[in-house]
Amino acid sequence: MPKSSGVTVFDDLPEWLVVDEILVRLPAKDVLRCRAVRKSWRGGTSTNAFILNHHRHQPSLPIIRNTEGIYRHVGSPTDQKIQRVLRHADPFTNEMTVCHAACDGLLILEKQSNFYICNPTTRKCASLPHPPEWSRTSAISVVGFYRLHTSGEHRVLWVSYSKQVSYLVFIGAAVSTELPDYFVLTVGSDQPRCIQWSIVSKHGYPSTLSHISPPVHNRACLHWATGFSITVFDTVAETFWQMSRPAQLGDKVSLLVMGGSLALCCTTNDCVNLDVWVLQDYDAETWGFQYRFNLSAMEALPPFKFDFNTLPRMAVINERELLIEQCVGRLLHCDIDGVFLGYVGTKEPGKHFMLTMQRLQESMISVPLFEAQEEDAVNKEPPFVMVL
Known part of the structure; x- marks a missing residue:
């Protein structure tokens, strides 16, 4: 004053x-x-x-989405629990903006097979160069985005894969001998480097559907839940390896970070309980049971029908609050004790919220591409609207 x-x-x-x-x-x-x-x-x-x-x-907050745009969930301290980050330019078409990755407040977005890196806080955006598609039967996707702590550079992990291989991996069938190609691109450069894939495993590939199953960043490594193991990419050594996990949890698991440690979220066979296991010793790869959430017993929880084909997923808001995507179109807000705090979003068809399993930690960080493309009037306006 x-x-x-x-x-x-x-x-x-x-x-x-x-x-x-x-x-x-x-x-x-x-x-x-x-x-x-x-x-x-x-x-x-x-x-x-x-x-x-x-x-x-700044708080690291879960990103959620619907057909109208991309949002972040800010928890309960404020009346406005959801803040819109990005609005689709044309929500009435199927050509929505897909969020593939998030790091340091920066997002990697895809629209009509074109990739962009943007900072919704400063509303800066630039086109992202990517490895060329090798043929009409191959495709490319972002599978990781991280800042290398040794140099401060932001890097993108790309995959070039056969569309047939991607389909076989997705349905869990035997994979052909054609392995995907992985590339690392330093943001600001247009020269990606090929990374050797040394793991031959039926379920070992990091997901090509990064907007659905993005990696979890922990201890300078990217982690994916792949089959009955965890595939790890060391961002410094640029090598892949596999970590073990409790086999009794089955294959319906998702990864997250709780209290600074890797955690596995899995559902029981009846889809009633949601269990959380935490990695107690990273080097020894020992896991311990931490929480069980009884979805059918949550206080004031509206009645629902179990979907046995859907993998329930979880995101941490803060030390006490969680988001649980129980099934498609049903996103719940609860606390660590399993007390139901509310239903997120609307029940209107097509407008319900879904977890992206990515997080936005607001920043004013810039990258060289922003300055390089500011003078280019053609690339200045992205095909989406940043509204944070």
Whole structure:
């Protein structure tokens, strides 16, 4: 509040305290507004150190979607539990924007086989170069997106695969001898590098459907639940390997991170209970049972019909709250004790919310592609609308 003399209370505080202890904790939109207040604030909040520190202070929130756009769920402290991040340019067509990956507040999106990297907070967007398709019978997809902690570079893991191989893997049939090709592309470069795939396994391929089963990032590695094991990609060594997991959990499992550790979410055969197992020792690959959620016993839970063909999935909002996609079109908000807190979204056909299994941690981080394409009027307007 300004004093009667026109001087604000911030004038009584050291500049470093305002920047490093106050502004760093504000939402990104407020920081961007504060840059217009003082030249010193603009300079202090524009350094790489501030931007990374500010990013670490922001909550990591689950991304959900429906036919109208992409959203993030902000939990219960505010009245507005859902914030729209992106709106499809034309929600009345089947050509919706697909979110393939998220890292450091940056999203990789696909629209009509074209890929884009964007920061919805700063509303910056650029086209993303990708490996060429080898033939009409092959396709490409993003299977991972990460920041290399040794250099700070953002990198994309691509896969080029036979459409026949993708179908065989999806249905769990025997896979042909034609293996997928994996590439790593540093964001800002147009020269992808081929990564050797050394694991020969019927169920070992990271999912080509990254918008449905994205990898979980933990300990500088990407992790996918593949069959009865976990496929791991070491982002530093750029090698693949496989981690064991409890075989008794079956193949209906999904990965997430709880309390900084890898966790497995699995459903019982009757689809009534949802169990969570946590990786207690990463190096020894030992897992321990942590939680059981009885979906049919949740307080005030509306009646429902079990779908035995759907894999229930879970996302952590914060230390106490969860989202559970019980079946298609049914997204539940509950706490860690299994108390039902509400139904997310509307029951209107086609507009229900679904989990993407990706997370958005707001940031002001930029990448070289943004600056390189700002002067290109043709690529300036993406085929979707960022509204965060």
